Amino acid sequence: xxxxxxxxxxxxxxxxxxxxxxxxxxxxxxxxxxxxxxxxxxxxxxxxxxxxxxxxxxxxxxxxxxxxxxxxxxxxxxxxxxxxxxxxxxxxxxxxxxxxxxxxxxxxxxxxxxxxxxxxxxxxxxxxxxxxxxxxxxxxxxxxxxxxxxxxxxxxxxxxxxxxxxxxxxxxxxxxxxxxxxxxxxxxxxxxxxxxxxxxxxxxxxxxxxxxxxxxxxxxxxxxxxxxxxxxxxxxxxxxxxxxxxxxxxxxxxxxxxxxxxxxxxxxxxxxxxxxxxxxxxxxxxxxxxxxxxxxxxxxxxxxxxxxxxxxxxxxxxxxxxxxxxxxxxxxxxxxxxxxxxxxxxxxxxxxxxxxxxxxxxxxxxxxxxxxxxxxxxxxxxxxxxxxxxxxxxxxxxxxxxxxxxxxxxxxxxxxxxxxxxxxxxxxxxxxxxxxxxxxxxxxxxxxxxxxxxxxxxxxxxxxxxxxxxxxxxxxxxxxxxxxxxxxxxxxxxxxxx
Amino acid sequence: xxxxxxxxxxxxxxxxxxxxxxxxxxxxxxxxxxxxxxxxxxxxxxxxxxxxxxxxxxxxxxxxxxxxxxxxxxxxxxxxxxxxxxxxxxxxxxxxxxxxxxxxxxxxxxxxxxxxxxxxxxxxxxxxxxxxxxxxxxxxxxxxxxxxxxxxxxxxxxxxxxxxxxxxxxxxxxxxxxxxxxxxxxxxxxxxxxxxxxxxxxxxxxxxxxxxxxxxxxxxxxxxxxxxxxxxxxxxxxxxxxxxxxxxxxxxxxxxxxxxxxxxxxxxxxxxxxxxxxxxxxxxxxxxxxxxxxxxxxxxx
Numbered sequence: 001x002x003x004x005x006x007x008x009x010x011x012x013x014x015x016x017x018x019x020x021x022x023x024x025x026x027x028x029x030x031x032x033x034x035x036x037x038x039x040x041x042x043x044x045x046x047x048x049x050x051x052x053x054x055x056x057x058x059x060x061x062x063x064x065x066x067x068x069x070x071x072x073x074x075x076x077x078x079x080x081x082x083x084x085x086x087x088x089x090x091x092x093x094x095x096x097x098x099x100x101x102x103x104x105x106x107x108x109x110x111x112x113x114x115x116x117x118x119x120x121x122x123x124x125x126x127x128x129x130x131x132x133x134x135x136x137x138x139x140x141x142x143x144x145x146x147x148x149x150x151x152x153x154x155x156x157x158x159x160x161x162x163x164x165x166x167x168x169x170x171x172x173x174x175x176x177x178x179x180x181x182x183x184x185x186x187x188x189x190x191x192x193x194x195x196x197x198x199x200x201x202x203x204x205x206x207x208x209x210x211x212x213x214x215x216x217x218x219x220x221x222x223x224x225x226x227x228x229x230x231x232x233x234x235x236x237x238x239x240x241x242x243x244x245x246x247x248x249x250x251x252x253x254x255x256x257x258x259x260x261x262x263x264x265x266x267x268x269x270x271x272x273x274x275x276x277x278x279x280x281x282x283x284x285x286x287x288x289x290x291x292x293x294x295x296x297x298x299x300x301x302x303x304x305x306x307x308x309x310x311x312x313x314x315x316x317x318x319x320x321x322x323x324x325x326x327x328x329x330x331x332x333x334x335x336x337x338x339x340x341x342x343x344x345x346x347x348x349x350x351x352x353x354x355x356x357x358x359x360x361x362x363x364x365x366x367x368x369x370x371x372x373x374x375x376x377x378x379x380x381x382x383x384x385x386x387x388x389x390x391x392x393x394x395x396x397x398x399x400x401x402x403x404x405x406x407x408x409x410x411x412x413x414x415x416x417x418x419x420x421x422x423x424x425x426x427x428x429x430x431x432x433x434x435x436x437x438x439x440x441x442x443x444x445x446x447x448x449x450x451x452x453x454x455x456x457x458x459x460x461x462x463x464x465x466x467x468x469x470x471x472x473x474x475x476x477x478x479x480x481x482x483x484x485x486x487x488x489x490x491x492x493x494x495x496x497x498x
Numbered sequence: 499x500x501x502x503x504x505x506x507x508x509x510x511x512x513x514x515x516x517x518x519x520x521x522x523x524x525x526x527x528x529x530x531x532x533x534x535x536x537x538x539x540x541x542x543x544x545x546x547x548x549x550x551x552x553x554x555x556x557x558x559x560x561x562x563x564x565x566x567x568x569x570x571x572x573x574x575x576x577x578x579x580x581x582x583x584x585x586x587x588x589x590x591x592x593x594x595x596x597x598x599x600x601x602x603x604x605x606x607x608x609x610x611x612x613x614x615x616x617x618x619x620x621x622x623x624x625x626x627x628x629x630x631x632x633x634x635x636x637x638x639x640x641x642x643x644x645x646x647x648x649x650x651x652x653x654x655x656x657x658x659x660x661x662x663x664x665x666x667x668x669x670x671x672x673x674x675x676x677x678x679x680x681x682x683x684x685x686x687x688x689x690x691x692x693x694x695x696x697x698x699x700x701x702x703x704x705x706x707x708x709x710x711x712x713x714x715x716x717x718x719x720x721x722x723x724x725x726x727x728x729x730x731x732x733x734x735x736x737x738x739x740x741x742x743x744x745x746x747x748x749x750x751x752x753x754x755x756x757x758x759x760x761x762x763x764x765x766x767x768x769x770x771x772x773x774x775x776x777x778x779x780x781x782x783x784x785x786x787x788x789x790x791x792x793x794x795x796x797x798x799x
Contacts (some may be wrong), residue, residue, distance in 0.1 A: 070610075075618040133657060195581065211768040239768035243726045245517060245716040246510045248641065249761035252502055255640070269620045269718050276715075280642035316622045316718050355619065 016466050059100040061130055061378070063368060065361075066116070069108040073136060073213075076158065077108070080135045080361045082352060086342065087362035087396065089349040100361050101309075102373040105129065110333040112483065113139035113215075122167045124150055130378045131368040133157050135361055141166070141173075141216070150177030155364040155372060156180045158357070173182050177384045177406045181364050181400075183305070183414065186338035188328035191415040192231030192263075192302050195326070199417075200288050202300065204233040206249055208274060210266035212242035219265050235259040240270060251281060254299075259293050262299040264307055271307035272316035279320035287324070307417060310356050310435035331398055331467050332413040333449075340474055342396035359397035366395035367402070367409070372383050398467055413462035503762045505639040511755035513647045516654035517716065519750030520709035523657060523743065529663065530741045531674045531698040535625050540728020541605035542703055546571040546710035547719035548612055550578050551621045558704065560624045560711070568707040575703025578604055583695070588681075601775045609724050614766065619719055623714035626648075646715045653712055657705065658747045669740030677740075735762045737779055739792025748790055752778065 018378070058260030065084065070076035084104060091102070105126065116139015123129050124146070131153035134140055140159050144166065147154055154177060156167075163186040166173035196202045205227055209219040220237045227234045235257040238250035251274070252263060263270045278284055283297045291300040302325075307313060309327040343357040346352050370393050372378060376452035392401040400409040464471045500508075513685070521543060528536040536542075549570050553563035582600040627645040628634065635644040666672035676684040677694045685691045717723055730753065738749025753775055760774050761767040788794045 014753070072726070078613065078618040154606060217769075236765065238765050241771070242722070243730065243767040244768070245713075246514050246758075248506045248510045249503070249758065252506055252640065253765065269720055272718070273618075273716065277642065280644055281640075282637065282642075283776060310621055318619055367733070467763075 011210075059101065060061055060103045060128065061100050061127065061369070061372065062103045062105055062128040063124075064119075064129045064132035064301065065104050065106045066109060066119045066123070067106070067135035067138060067285075068110055069112040073111060073138070076136045076357075079357050080157075080356065082346060082350060083342070083361035083396075084133075084365060085347045085356040086349050086358070086364050088360075089342075090345045093349075097366060107137070109137035109139055112137055113142055115138055117143045119143075120146055120152075120386075124152055130372060131383060132157070133361060133364045133368065134142055134159055135364075144174050144178075147178060148173070150187045151177045151380045152173065153368065153380055153387065155366040155367055156182065157360050162183050162223055162408050163184065164216065167263055170287075177380065179402050179409070181332045181360050181367070181369070181409045183328075183410045185219065185222050185234060185304075186226070186307060187330075187412050187415050189226035190412070191231060191328045191417060192326065193232060195225040195231040195417045196261055196300075196302065197232055197329075200300065202258075202288075204259040205261040205263055205299065205302070206236040206237050206257060206259040206299075207236070207263045207265060207280060208238040208240060208247065209263075210242055210252065210270060213267065214265075223263060225266070226358060232261075233259075240266065240274075242267065242270060244270065247277050251283075254280065255283060255297055256296050258294060259299060261302050262303070263302045265304040266307050268307055268310040269316060270312035271310075272313045272321070275301060275308075275313075275317045275325070275353045276285065276320040280325070281315075284320065285324060302328045305329050312355070317333050324419055327418050329416055329418045329468055330410050331416055331463055337342065340393065340397045340472065342360065345396075362396035363409075366393060367400075398470055407462045413464060413466035416463060458461060499762065501639045502641060505641040506649055507755065507758040507762050509638075509641050509643055511645065511751060512651050513754075514757065515747075515751035515754030516650045517709075517727075517750070518731050518753055519654045519687070519747040520650070520705070520712065521625060522735040522738070522746035523654075523661060523728050523749050524709070525732060525735040526704050526741060526743055526746045527661065527705060528698055529735075530743075531697055532583070533678065534583065534601070534794070535732070535740070536578065536582075536702060537598065537602040537732075538582060538605035538608065538698070539702060539706065540724040540726075540731070541608045542571060542574055542578065542706035543710045543713075543727060544612065544698035544719070544721055544724040545574050545608055546703070546707040546796045547723070548616060548621075549625070550623055550707070550714070551719045554623055560626055564626065564707070564711045567711060570705045571703040571707035571710075571796070572700040573703070575701070575706070578703070579696055579699035581624070583699075584692075605724060605728070607692045612719060620718045620720035622718055623711060623799050625715040626711065650712050650716075652745060653708065654750075657708065658743055661705075661743045670694075671695070706768040722782055732778060733775075736769050738780055739786075739789030740791075742789070742791035745782045745789055745791030752782075752790070 017183055026398045053229045067077045067080045068074055073188040107123060109119055114136055120143040123132055134154055134156050159387035159420035160182060161174050161180050162184040165171040168176045170175055211417045224234055236254055236256060240247055264274050285300050286298045290298045305327055308325050309329055314321040342362055343354050346354055367387060371383045371387035374390040375382035387402050392399040524539040525535060528534060546567050550563050550567040553566060554560055582604040583597060586596055625646050627649050630645050635642060665674055673689050673694050676689055677691050681691050691733045734749035734753050735746045736744025737752055754774055756778050757771055
């Protein structure tokens with residue numbers, strides 16, 4: 001094991017403050033935990049115990065994992081399984097933390113929100129459970145009152161509580177024991193709104209959003225707020241369901257309003273379907289001047305991280321997916337960067353490429369284990385306090401952390417704007433000429449001809465503030481920054497128009 | 499409603515209705531012979547889609563892949579019968595409902611097997627038709643119509659006619675109906691009832707394969723299609739009258755046109771479209787409990 005590999009595992013910035021004994025005690029992820037996860041993937045709903053000799057052997061740290069392992073959201077369960085499977089293998093390979101074994105107890109919610117509270121009740125009834133990773137399992141909102149009552153340490157891995165005002169301390173619904181890992185939709189929409197208005201000069205937008213994954217109808221509210229904040233005219237908000245294959249009526253209404261941009265907020269298959277139908281309508285995106293010109297309608301497509309931010313949508317839409325489609329992500333989501341550990345671990349341990357999002361459950365597990373490590377106890381209140389005071393940690397992707405006044409791992413400075421590009425035929429010609437990022441040459445995206453090119457403006461300065469090392473690597477190695485980079489190294493707006 | 503809205507409702511209703519009808523036809527094929535609803539039908543579409551995807555990824559042209567997938571999917575249909583129905587032995591489907599669990603279970607297990615052994619990602623299939631004599635699509639009153647749309651509509655209607663002809667005009671069809679009416683009597687008349695049931699499942703598999711390849715340009719090849727499309731198509735089949743081929747098609751169109759009309763009137767259609775569809779479903783079944791084309795079962799006393 002190289003020193004670098006050692007450093008990767010839960011590298012608490014305040015690690016030196018912790019005793020080696022405590023460090024060795026927590027999170028001894030092992031082979032059996034991995035086996036347990038594999039078993040759970042095959043339908044079991046609770047699990048085994050990791051192996052591993054060491055001090056205090058026989059002790060276990062039980063972490064609950066709630067996710068949709070079945071039903072329409074099962075692809076998220078697959079991501080969770082791959083991520084945690086990899087994470088525990090990495091923990092084991094690096095010697096774990098010693099002494100105590102990690103036991104993951106999985107609960108499948110499928111798509112039924114009623115299963116969320118049920119899963120929580122079952123997990124919380126187990127006095128050995130020290131915390132829960134809630135990975136997009138249905139029914140978190142319904143379970144929040146019980147979670148708050150119990151003070152159960154919980155990390156919303158793929159659940160956006162901040163945008164809906166439920167996350168502590170701004171909101172009170174979740175209580176102090178709940179933390180959020182995923183980027184809030186609000187940050188994404190704000191960043192995109194700012195980019196649309198100030199970098200591209202667009203003045204109007206319309207939304208078409210999925211109601212199946214947004215049963216509370218939050219997306220239109222966030223969109224309205226973001227457009228208002230950016231000074232962009234909202235020309236309409238349409239809806240669709242995840243089962244839809246036809247978006248004709250909605251696109252006809254949006255077409256009549258002729259907004260400069262169309263915001264597609266849904267999963268990859270629906271996003272691909274909508275973009276394909278835009279193409280069939282003769283309304284495919286061409287470039288920014290055409291999108292702003294009016295006349296024939298050729299809107300610029302802005303998409304959600306889960307839709308046009310998922311590289312599979314381009315292979316689904318095929319030739320109808322146009323170069324230049326924009327989405328927002330966070331720096332930690334750039335799993336193509338070699339310095340982000342999860343991609344390499346996945347290839348090493350489970351022989352799979354990341355599909356997107358795998359860094360999050362692994363980082364959530366690391367955060368929880370660090371909270372326990374910091375607390376030196378499995379007392380719930382102390383774990384929460386431990387997570388609030390553990391400082392920044394680094395595990396699967398970039399360093400992140402929480403504090404007493406910020407229960408969200410990301411900050412607006414983390415946000416970046418991403419365009420999805422097509423391989424093979426390459427991007428549209430630009431002046432100065434556009435050169436694809438180095439990630440294309442490394443076969444990172446060999447499974448699909450699509451992959452992201454990362455535009456670090458308009459938040460380059462913010463990204464540099466938030467993650468100087470990561471951004472230095474991005475800029476030095478040229479990961480997708482060429483589009484915004486002049487020959488003298490400065491960043492300009494004109495090459496964004498492609 | 500302006501002309502664009504009307505054309506949009508027509509195009510959406512016909513294409514989406516055909517999508518539902520294609521799946522519903524599979525339900526009906528099995529039901530019309532066995533009085534069993536094969537709840538694995540949606541999963542058979544997914545399996546066929548993944549088979550076709552694997553073939554096209556291996557470089558096999560889509561039309562050849564379609565033919566091979568039809569054959570492979572027919573085998574899958576036979577396997578479903580072998581695993582889910584055959585072990586139940588001789589039974590009366592109206593009183594012994596174990597088939598609900600067995601067909602449903604086989605469907606769910608198949609989907610999970612794909613998820614575990616292949617992946618859970620959606621995949622594309624190339625369209626069967628990019629163009630027809632150079633025609634790649636048109637816009638009528640601003641509404642897009644593509645070769646894929648036309649192919650789905652025409653194929654659905656052709657399949658409906660083909661299945662009706664098979665059921666009414668051929669010896670095999672007569673055997674299907676004989677088995678449906680009285681399996682014991684059919685057996686006494688020399689019909690190999692087991693082979694007929696197996697043949698029905700094989701045909702349902704073949705129809706699933708045609709559906710999977712035709713629908714892929716719109717719905718892609720994805721695991722979720724099994725459950726979501728399966729439920730909607732089941733509703734279409736019941737609405738039209740289980741056992742009636744033309745009923746399955748009409749049921750599909752009834753749901754799709756209702757959906758298209760709701761969408762044309764409201765920006766928030768996705769929120770209450772299911773409610774409107776189920777209201778229609780309820781209304782029709784109150785008036786015609788056996789569905790639009792269904793025939794009520796008469797019991798001699």
